[in-house]
Amino acid sequence: MAKINNGILGGFTGKVGTVVGYIRKGQPLIRSLPSKPAGEPTSKQVEARKRFAALRKIIPAFIPAMKIGFRAELDEKMVHCIAFSEMWSAGVVGDVPECAIDYSKIIVSKGRRPELAMASISRNGDKVTAKWAPDGNIPPADGTDEVYLAIYSTNENFVRVSPPVRRSAGELTFDVPTDALHCYLFAAAAEEKETSTSQYFYLE
16 A cells, blocks of 8 residues: 655655655655566576576675686676676576586686696695696786686585785695585786686596
């Protein structure tokens, strides 16, 4: 039931016909009622909803890593929008109802900074070690770049981001869970916002 304030010309709250009255920051406002979709959803609508549901589950886990990896774009876009845009086209594969996340297609960082040369990742128990060529720098990269390792556990739906080390160090070691892991290695300029595009590795 709607409530009219200050007479017929005043503000109101609640539903009246096809509009709803409400108060926002002390100001009376109205909006139209949302229309209900007619008929059954199309196959494309069903597919989009499935893809959206798959992404909505994992995107929050990747946000901490992507705040670093996409920091050059954060002045213009929210990191959630960046994550959704990047993952929508590449990160979801297959047809409904079998669509799934392809973690190898996900990137947590994108930029023109050179990738880490001869990069590799190995695991020993609950420790993961990433290695790369410390002298394999291509300008504008240099030894002061900060290298990060982001590790996603599907069991936990959680991403761990390592403390950064210098590119000149040639390796970093990080404590991790013992389940299957999706790993993303990337570098970021120490004094600028520029980053490299993340490199993907999988550990069983």
